[in-house]
Amino acid sequence: MEKKNEQQVGLKREMGLFGGIGIIAGIVVGSGIFYLGSYVLERTHMSMGLALLCWIVGGVVSILGGLCFAELGACDPAAGGMVVYLDKAYHPVVGYMFGFTSWLLSGAGSISAVAIALPTALQGYFGFSEMTIKIIAIVLIIALTAYNCFGIKLGALLQNVSLVAKLVPIAIIVIGALIMGRQTPDLSLIPAGYDGGIGGIIGMIAFATVATLWAYEGWTNANAVAEEIKNPGKNLPGALIIGIGSCTLLYVLFNFAIYRVIPHAEIVSMIGEGNLYLGTEVANRIFGGLGGGLVLAAMLIAMLGSANGMIIAFARYYYAMAVEGHFFKSQAKLSKKYQVPTNALIWQAVICIVLVLLRNLDQLTSLVVFSGMVFNTLVVIAVIIYRKKFPNLERPYKAWGYPVTVVISVVLFAGLMINTFIEDPVTSIIGLVVPALGAVVYFIFDAKMKKEKAQQ
Template sequence: MKNQQHVQELSSEKTEFKREIGVFGGVSIIGGIMIGSGIFYLGSYVLQRTNYNIGLALLAWILGGVISLFAGLCYAELGAAMPKAGGRTVYLTEAYHPCVGFLAGFCDWLIGGPGSVAALAIALPTALKPVTGINDAGIKVFAIVLIVGLTVYNCYGVKLASILQNISMVAKLIPILLIMVVALFCGKVTPDISIGQQVATSGTTGTISMVAFAIVASLWAYEGWTNLNSVAEEVKNPKKDLPLAIIIAIGGITILYTLFNYAIYRVLPYETVVSMIEQGDFYLGTEVAKLIFGNVGSILVTTAMVIAMFGSINGLILAQPRTYYAMAVEGHFFKSFAKLHPKYKVPTAPLVVQAIISIILVLMRDLDQLTTLVVFSTMLFNCLTVLAVPILRKKMPEMPRPYKVWFYPVSVIIIVLIYIGLVISTFLDDPTSAIIGFIVPAIGIVFYLYFDKKKRQEGNRI
């Protein structure tokens, strides 16, 4: 009886939030965060890791998308069953222990969320530097104004934030699609996508290892699909809209990334591509735009990059504070974080604190080093979240699951193994960053013990 009551409580769609996000809004949140300036240069890293084999590079993009899609489907099952603000912090709490969910949220709160916001806020005016001539001090001022402005805007409700996200999503896709479509149909190069010669040279095992290494690079371009789950309580019909938005967004972006990179090879001769990368010029997409549209091409690329980063910042500011809110509601974080604005129904305190931390990170010098601290632990928590699917199916078999991940359990096993491989690969490639990556969760344990003790003391008084 107690278990049934718990299941009903978790599955309830009653919420203090305003349900303002539809399917397109969900797609815009995911796509707005995922599609950034990396679309113009990350293809170079993928190609480089496949020993400049175009066929294997395109395969890596497709497989990277498929991996992200199936991991996203695991989040879709969890999100549809437990449509709660906070996303994976809720799932990790239910599957393992409140401490595990707290640590995932704590890493996002201290470094992950604010670090990403700060990095993008700095990158946006930096992209305008050739046009505006803005200096380093001006870039930081611009970044701070941007963070403050978008935070204040998000404080006026999720509907306004979602509308801005929808507009920025469409606005950045226009120049990207224009460049891609014209390149596909007007390009005169027929790229060699055969992989036989590479397999003969490297062997089957060597080729698989090469593709796996390239997939890791492509996965960074797919980062961001987890954020919709953080605002599940603000999705109009989370049991239906959340899985649908995840499938459309990740599936559509996989097609976009693959076709965009193929379009590059339709315009740039193979020798030019190799020469550019070897000389350290990774912006193949930018070069394609310049060749097709001349000076207008540079404007198109700059416009797309600026809008893409703007949309990513807004999406992160919209989604991340809901995680901190969920931690507070669970009873293991600052009480003020558990309060919603009486009129606009947004977690105002988490929004403001995230902005303050982001501004502090903007003012610090080694921003890149700070943001890498959480990369290792993020992969660990994603792996644990995917593994939460079979754990919760066994632990809570009576929980209503309006959506279930495809090809279970094979798909879940494969995704978990891939994440384990990525964790091991990261540890071997950069053990220092991996070890330092544990510092933030270690600090988080101290915070958890403090809040847990406080929670128990308050419970005893009652």
């Protein structure tokens, strides 16, 4: 009886609009803002104009997907986000495959990667050994997990504070570069010396846009905490649109600011020598030694906020899976006092720690990119399925331009998936094998549940 009452209490709605924006921007704006611009330039044959266009295209793709997620989150504001939508639109096994992949690999791997990246950023100052880095990463995971066991309100507060704290030094660098920069960047959309056709340009844009999507990764996680957002029909769509839109503007301005300070020839030389952190170079040139400190502070705070946001969001997926019935029952339990999925948070931390001990940063950051795009595409298509299966469901927000925007989103995601499979087939195959393993586990639980019901 006590268990039933605990379940009825449910999660607390204590997060407002800014909290939702904090979850999105807090996860999205990580250390990638400082180095991913180099990869985008490489993939556009060092064309500044094409590179900026790709950052805009990446933002547009994310916003189009965000509009679809906003409709689903507003009409079905349940904890678990994508797990719930995939369950209802297709079959519970599909949502389970996504949640299982996140639990075992992609979600835990993302948290572990950021936790390792934070002390790695300090390695040049303190000379940390590899084992010291792993120990610091484990302590960070344990500390943030323990902190988030005391309620979503505290978790959202840290997210909001870290968001503001990291945006201040980034804003100082961008404004300083735009004002003090003396370069007039060539924003032509044709790379210097390029003699190919329009097809080659389009292929270049697609390949470089995939790199930008690494920087935008994380915007889907606001839906995971929809059950804890006040007035989700209004605040969730607002958080998605404002959050993704703001990140797009920030990325475009940050990269343009780099072009204003560092001459094109020097950028080419730096990237060729493996120096990818162009933002750090900009800060050093404008502010001297203080600039390096600003970048380091922004990177550390960005990674802290990103790790905190992922710890909050991912645990809600596993909670939703357990509530649905095909996962470990313990992960469906909520803390009586704080109404957070404490067991899901703790088990998530355990898996993260195991991954930290077993893998290095490069291995962790390459895990399961392809499967993420597969499930994002399925969720976008779910908007159409929801409208057909649940026509009477109240929809406080409807995706703009439906169904055109949905179709465009699916086509864009499909194109990016095909491109990723061609460029990185091994990661793509892993991204399909792990969800398939999740399906096997689902049917094992399903058979167990049916057996228990038959014995009652």
